[in-house]
Amino acid sequence: MADTEQDRRAALEAADRALALDPRDLSALIAKGDALAGLGDDRAAASFYSSALRAAGDGKGLAPEVIADLRRARTAVQAQAQRFEAHLATSLAGAGFFEAATSSDRFALSLDLMAGRKRLYQQEPRFYLFPGLPQIQFQPRETLPWLAGVEAATEDIRAELDALLAEPELFRPYVEPRADRPNRDAVGMMSNADWSALFLWKDGEEQPDIARRCPRTLAALAEVPLCRVPGRTPSILFSKLKAGARIPPHHGLINTRLICHLPLIAPPGSRFRVGNDTRDWREGQAWAFDDTIEHEATNDSGQDRTILIFDVWKPELSEEERALVSALFQAVDGYGAGGQAWGV
Secondary structure, three states, rough: OOOOOOHHHHHHHHHHHHHHOOOOOOHHHHHHHHHHHOOHHHHHHHHHHHHHHHOOOOOOOOHHHHHHHHHHHHHHHHHHHHHHHHHHHHHHHHHHOOOOOOOOHHHHHHHHHHHOOOOOOOOOOOOOOOOOOOOOOOOOHOOOOOHHHHHOHHHHHHHHHHHHOOOOHHHHEOOOOOOOOOOOOOOOOOOOEEEEEEEEOOOOOOOOHOOOOHHHHHOOOOOEEOOOOOOEOOOOEEEEOOOOOOOOOOOEEEEOEEEEEEEEEOOOEEEEEEEOEEEEEOOOOOOEEEEOOOEEEEEOOOOEEEEEEEEEEEEOOHHHHHHHHHHHHHHHHOOOOOOOOEEE
C-alpha cells in the first residue's frame, strides 16, 4: 500500500486506469480499495473490496497472492460493516428513536437486512400467489384474537391425543404418493414415517372415525376462522416428528392462509424456523405462520414431538376475497378429474 497521500492518489489514478480497461480486474479493485482506505474513506474502500470479492467467486484458479489480498479485503469489509452498524445503533439510540427491545420489529429487521446479519425471505407459494399480502413470518398474536381460546383447551386436546397415541398404527407418513399425479421425493419425506400425521379433517373433508374421538379438539376450533375451500381445506391434524428427525426447508402452496401450531408434546430441543426466526415449541403456546416463506423443523430431543396443526384465512383478506379464492379453486377442481391436494 502507498505510504504518502501523494502515493495513494497516484495509486488511485493507476487503479482507475486499469478499471477503465476491465471493471472486473481483481487487483485493480483491491488497489483502489487500498488507496481509498489510505485516504480515510473506509466506506468507499469497502465497496471496491466487496466488488472484488463478488467478482472472485469461489476463488478457484487464482494466484496465491490474489487469494491473500482477497482475504485481507474480506477482513476490511467485515470491520467496516461492524463500524457502520455501531454508528447506526449509536446515532438512532442517541436521538431517542430506536431501542432494540421495544422498537418496531419490522424496523429492527430492516437494520439486520441492511447490515447483512439476516437475509430476506419472501413468500414463494408453489401453487397460488395472492398479491399485496404482507410478508410476515410469524403472525402477530394481536391479529389473532381466537388464539388464546385454543391455547386454553390444551389439556382437553392433549387428553384426546393421548388416547390416539396408544394406537400408533393410526398415524401415517405425512407425505404420501398420489396415483393421479407425478410424485417427487420431497427431499426424503415421501412415505417417511419420521414425520407422520393423523387427520381429523383432511383436504376440506371430515375424517369421521378420528373426528368423533376428538370432540373437545373440534369444539376448541369452533370460533376459529378456518380456511374453507370445499375439497381442499381445512386440514386439522396431529403431527408427530420422531426423536432426532428433521423436516427439511420447504415452501407451502398458497399464501392466502396461515398454518397454526398448538404444541402438545414439545420436548426441549424441538424447534421450528420460519425465514430468519427460529423458535422452540412450548407446550400450550400456539403460533400462526406463513408457510409460503421457507420453513423447517428439527427435533434434537430424545422424545417424539407432537402438535396440533390447522389452517386459517389470513386476517388481511376480506370476506369477499376469501369467497373469491374459494370459488377460484372450486373452478380449478371442476376442470377435469381430481384436484391438486394441498399440504400444510
